[in-house]
Amino acid sequence: MASTADIRNGLCIKHNHxxxxxxxxLHVKPGKGPAFVRTKLKSVTNGKVLDNTxxxxxxxxxxxxxxxxxxxLYAEGDLFHFMNTETYEQISLNKNVLDSPDLxxxxxxxxVQINTETDLPLSVDMPASIVxxxxxxxxxxxxxxxxxxxxxxxxxxxxxxxxxxxxxEGDKIKIETATGNYMERxxx
Numbered sequence: 001m002a003s004t005a006d007i008r009n010g011l012c013i014k015h016n017h018x019x020x021x022x023x024x025x026l027h028v029k030p031g032k033g034p035a036f037v038r039t040k041l042k043s044v045t046n047g048k049v050l051d052n053t054x055x056x057x058x059x060x061x062x063x064x065x066x067x068x069x070x071x072x073l074y075a076e077g078d079l080f081h082f083m084n085t086e087t088y089e090q091i092s093l094n095k096n097v098l099d100s101p102d103l104x105x106x107x108x109x110x111x112v113q114i115n116t117e118t119d120l121p122l123s124v125d126m127p128a129s130i131v132x133x134x135x136x137x138x139x140x141x142x143x144x145x146x147x148x149x150x151x152x153x154x155x156x157x158x159x160x161x162x163x164x165x166x167x168x169e170g171d172k173i174k175i176e177t178a179t180g181n182y183m184e185r186x187x188x
Contacts, residue, residue: 001059042123103175
């Protein structure tokens, strides 16, 4: 058993008969009354996000996890197949366990957290950013860099991303995986 002082991003806890991963937390000390911790929890079983407040000193049940590097192989319907880069063991995960499955490119390495008690995968941590090629977008015009205007573009994984007007088909762009937003154009 741990207390609210041990709360950090990425920590997996048992709460309301389910396992949740802490996405955000904030320690609050109001002028009047006791301190508390405001958290945003994501269920690892169904992907739902809920806000919860723990009073200071509240006991929480931490789930022991191990993190392993897995390589994304391919998708088959709603199942995504991964391979452990050390043991070559393959696992299949449902689409709702992944934060941004539409940005996953074959061959991408991800970090998979596995519950040490049950040996079941809990969550998948994608890299902070990913470089993808634009497969379709309206043609860009030279000099369209001054405004903040954007246009939709399809990338090689099938995802749709808003990009600046100067991006053309065939360009490689860096995308932030947490938000799905365009970061920059990559020249190789």
